Amino acid sequence: MKAIRRFTVRPVLPEPLRPLSDLARNLRWSWHPETRDLFQAVAPEEWQRCGGDPVRLLGNVSAERLTELAEDRRFLRRLTAAADDLHDYLAGRRWYQTAPQAELPAAIAYFSPEFGITAALPQYSGGLGILAGDHLKAASDLGVPMIGVGLLYRHGYFRQSLSREGWQQEHYPVLDPNELPLELLREGDGTPAQVAIALPAGRRLRSYVWQARVGRVPLLLLDSDVEENAPGERDVTDRLYGGGSEHRLLQEMLLGIGGVRAVRTYCRLTGHPEPEVFHTNEGHAGFLGLERIRELTGAGGLEFDGALETVRAGTVFTTHTPVPAGIDRFDRELVARHFGDDGELPGVDVERVLALGMETYPQGEPNLFNMAVMGLRLAQRANGVSTLHGQVSREMFAGLWPGFDPEEVPIISVTNGVHAPTWVAPEVFRLGARQIGAGRTEDALSVGDSRRWSAVAEIPDAAVWDLRRVLREQLVEEVRRRLRDSWRQRGAGAAELGWIDGALDPDVLTIGFARRVPSYKRLTLMLRDRDRLMDLLLHPERPIQIVVAGKAHPADDSGKRLVQDLVRFADDPRVRHRIVFLPDYGMAMAQKLYPGCDVWLNNPLRPLEACGTSGMKAALNGCLNLSVLDGWWDEWYEPDFGWSIPTADGSAIDEHRRDELEAGALYDLLEARVAPRFYDRDATGIPQRWVEMVRQTLVTLGPKVLAGRMVREYVERLYAPAARAQRVLTPEVAGELARWKARVRAAWPQVTVDHVETGVPTAPANGSAELGATLALRVRVALGDLLPDDVEVQVVSGRVDESDRITDATTIALKPTGGPDLEGRRLYEGPLALDRTGSFGYTVRILPAHPLLTHPADLGLLAVPSESTSEAAGVLMR
Incomplete structure (x- = not known):
């Protein structure tokens, strides 16, 4: 029963x-x-x-x-x-407590739709959640006063198994919060604390607030399974990334709006300092900015525009996607229905809400509300998650700053990191502790002191190689156990499973590939030439073996077909002892997989991997990376500690031909460089060149890939400046700034560059000039109703390409001389030094200027000469 x-x-x-x-x-x-x-x-x-x-x-x-x-x-x-x-x-006092406190925020609220803290709290699906979990752990280690905010999914993300035919099957176990490492946030009288958001037709979505303790960092998880909710509302937090558009919208409203209210409740009940900075990890939590605007326009007494300036000053937005298709977008009417007098933010014009997320740039969809666009408009500071991804993001969102070159778009880069104490195998930690001491090893893993990491170079070759063999052996045992469980779930009997005892070999070069299975990550690139792959797997002297894992999204049948293709190949009796697919990839599996592999394979379509932190975790355990130059690997790759898979870049190439070329390059690397280096042993049986690459991986990459390094960068480059900006914007100052922006926007159509000329004595003759010469620039501009203090007139110069586009640009401000002429125009002058050889050009532009603007592109306003105004597009120099 x-x-x-x-x-x-x-x-x-x-x-x-x-x-x-x-x-x-x-x-x-x-x-x-x-x-x-x-x-x-x-x-x-x-x-x-x-x-x-x-x-x-x-x-x-x-x-x-x-x-x-x-x-x-x-x-x-x-x-x-x-x-x-x-x-x-x-x-105890940690890194944050030793820094000048006047410069740092009293607290930071960090919002994410998922958090991967531990397998015992399954509230994550992939890299975004694992990154969020590592962010909180590193903040705890560093003493950063952070509050995490997310949702509690009663079914978590799905559990994966395989059918007999290798088709992915999903299961959603019911999670009881009372059996998880959580506690209900309670009011002073012991009753559960609740937050609620308003829904259309007078309904309300109520939520409990569960608290997880992540070291020093509280993590608040909102749970809509509240008895007072109607059945539909109770299911809002049923599962991660499930349901249709309205279901997802309600999840994101609860995360953003309800999340801010949960933070306020938590601080009221516990005395925790109120956050000065709000960080949204991807656009899913973007509605938090609207809730903070509501707070400021209510009790704060600000108008909408003044409140918007205050919110922007203290908000940080991190984008993780390199493609528009990866961003949540909702129908305009669906969003409109949930705001205004019949929903959230009563008294606020719904059009003001919609304007924050509408794709108003030329390539945008006019009726879609874009969560990343709202995130960027509500945050004064934004970043991508690797240097390459920052570049891709600036190009992808350049339409929000029309007239500015992508390199001037205000999105910086903070490259992701991973929490070493979570991902480094105990055996690796113990080896480091023997070399430099347990306390120093813990500091090196948490804080990233490169001086500590350099001591790894002194570990003997034999100790490194013995450790790698132990870790590989442990992985083989784990794989056999999981493989046996998987085949039993697929319906195999005991008589069919004898071969599993010989699956993988602890002395064979072991390659790992594990991640989510969208098409751009190319799970099956390795199958492009199956005969050649078989030859590599079964090589008589230098065989390889591959461990593969990954989940396709439940609605992604194309991803499921990729899984099935890989599983069917791995089921082949000729190779099943050399290549395996392990279902239900998660943190528990990953913590065994990363240390046990010798090589970590990553072959996405470049540049669609925003960062790709799995290779970082592998590297911290002495695993070498074999990867396309994408994400973090593009930034830090060196031949001393890994291999780069050549790519067939260019839009003209057919995708099938591209995959064929890149798969061929992968096979070539494995056959000619990777496997020979692993099997090239000295008289003692040690592959010295391989061990040296392992050592270089640890010494050089180790300090770079740490979440401690990442969080310190966020504190210094984003959180501290945001806190300073937030403090400056008192209600009076915020109101003044909003009025100034409104005045500038209204007057901007009359702002023009009317005439540009160079002084005759130093003008270049015949389109060329000598290096070291100086051009005397005179620029006449019309400012309409604006004053010189409202703008900055700049000369932008640098080398020019074949289309006269300025590259490697330098900007210099020109100075106004005298008052307006009879026509109201003003004269600006300044020198332009010709300080580099080759094709050189310049232009002039006018930008809004105000002491509180953090970036020249802040307002997205720009005035440049018309073609009839410009004197010359380029100057050839000798």
């Missing part, structure tokens, strides 16, 4: 064991080996059955075992040491 409801009956911990509860409820255990070892000692077999989840462990361990442990002095000493260590970690 099936139960209609399930719950866990937990034993009461004896008094001496009460600290176990605090240790289990703080997710620091997920990256602290000593705490995990302590829980494993509670009940080793149960620990394995619980998947390394302390909360489940404490719910399942017998009362007799707890009584026994309460009298075990050795265990109690370990428990006291772990509890004291956690207390010191939570209370």
